[in-house]
Amino acid sequence: MIGISDIEAAARRIAGHVVRTPTVPSPGLTALLGVPVTAKLELLQRTGSFKARGATAKLLSLSEAERAAGVVAVSGGNHGIALAVMAAALDVKATVVMPRTAPARSIELVEQAGASLRLTDGMDSAFALVLRLRDEGLTLVHPFDDPVVIAAQGTVGLELAEDVPDGEEPTDVLVSVGGGGLIAGVAAALRARFPDVRVWGVETEGAEAMAAALRAGGPVQVPVSSLVTTLSAPSVSRLTHDHVSALVEEVLVVPDREAVRGCLDLADRAKLWAEPAAGCLVPAARQVVERVGGGARLGLVVCGGNTTPAEMYGWADSFGLL
CATH class of the missing domain: 3.40.50.1100 (Rossmann fold)
Structure with a gap:
């Protein structure tokens, strides 16, 4: 706890x-x-x-190897925006996975921040893709399952x-x-x-x-x-x-x-x-x-x-x- x-x-x-x-x-x-x-x-x-709070704390906790690998997150909107913006501020490369149903403004803000954006057909497939990218070496910044x-x-x-x-x-x-x-x-x-x-x-x-x-x-x-x-x-x-x-x-x-x-x-x-x-x-x-x-x-x-x-x-x- x-x-x-x-x-x-x-x-x-x-x-x-x-x-x-x-x-x-x-x-x-x-x-x-x-x-x-x-x-x-x-x-x-x-x-x-x-969401900026959790994203910032996680980014600041990363090892040099994790920073170098880059980070990935799944989001319906706000977590993705937060990770994209805060990662750019802290000079960490970020990938954000979002469903196509995410608000258009959220998608736009993620792209504007310079993150790599991956869109899927729904939240289930978004979560599946982010886990695959984690297994390929990116550091997962989970929106909620992280102390x-x-x-x-x-x-x-x-x-x-x-x-x-x-x-x-x-x-x-x-x-x-x-x-x-x-x-x-x-x-x-x-x-x-x-x-x-x-x-x-x-x-x-x-x-x-x-x-x-x-x-x-x-x-x-x-x-x-x-x-x-x-x-x-x-x-x-x-x-x-x-x-x-x-x-x-x-x-x-x-x-x-x-x-x-x-x-x-x-x-x-x-x-x-x-x-x-x-x-x-x-x-x-x-x-x-x-x-x-x-x-x-x-x-x-x-x-x-x-x-x-x-x-x-x-x-x-x-x-x-x-």
């Missing part, structure tokens, strides 16, 4: 390479949800999401705990779940600093790898159909499952339509341009308030903002939300 000392060490390692993003009260979301809401704004991170990466993602929770004002500590923190690296690290940090806090995971329908793993008692393969490609891992890992099983209250699952509506709410009420992987937190927050009552104080980890106006308007229009 990742401990608070691992997360504190990761914070020291990546300091100066990533942004200490703001932790701020949100009057707009407080009015919308009826309870105090604090937002951790990882959409303001380098590369537009929290170094998880500890670095946990710095999001460490900063939230350090920056929230005394007396305003959240009772409930909501974190989006793809493969589970972010929530594993954040839960480890928050539960170490605030032992009574409840941490809730959020997935979208058709990207339910962690919810399925919790039901099965361990990682299982799931079919992926959600439009939220940045949450669409075909399975979680034993490492992330075990952290979530031990530290997280529950993983809530919301429809894609509600995730997109949540993006519109974040734009309208919180003045935040977020991707659906973060938008899903809003409908889930309503569920949490209904369950725990009006005495809740919510923390939302707004994990990323890598989406274009055309994508957002297209989703909203298709769901009749405009």
Whole structure:
């Protein structure tokens, strides 16, 4: 299990390479949800999401031989962007494998950063290709099945705990779940600093790898159909499952339509341009308030903002939300 000392060490390692993003009260979301809401704004991170933290920590941990071999990653969007950009900054050659369904903007950013891009027909085939490239000699930078990466993602929770004002500590923190690296690290940090806090995971329908793993008692393969490609891992890992099983209250699952509506709410009420992987937190927050009552104080980890106006308007229009 990742401990608070691992997360504190990761914070020291990546300091100066990533942004200490703001932790701020949100009057707009407080009015919308009826309870105090604090937002951790990882959409303001380098590369537009929290993924820069884990990618940076892993790159900095490599041996000279691993750096020379180059690195490879599989991604539905944000991890690939983060690895491509941070590898270029640290002078490491990177290969990124993505499904063709990844957001066009994500594909463009990976190419702009100078990484070698490999596209596949889906996430299953993307994971298969990245393992083959690893076996051919590239160093795998896994998006979530790596203690170094998880500890670095946990710095999001460490900063939230350090920056929230005394007396305003959240009772409930909501974190989006793809493969589970972010929530594993954040839960480890928050539960170490605030032992009574409840941490809730959020997935979208058709990207339910962690919810399925919790039901099965361990990682299982799931079919992926959600439009939220940045949450669409075909399975979680034993490492992330075990952290979530031990530290997280529950993983809530919301429809894609509600995730997109949540993006519109974040734009309208919180003045935040977020991707659906973060938008899903809003409908889930309503569920949490209904369950725990009006005495809740919510923390939302707004994990990323890598989406274009055309994508957002297209989703909203298709769901009749405009």
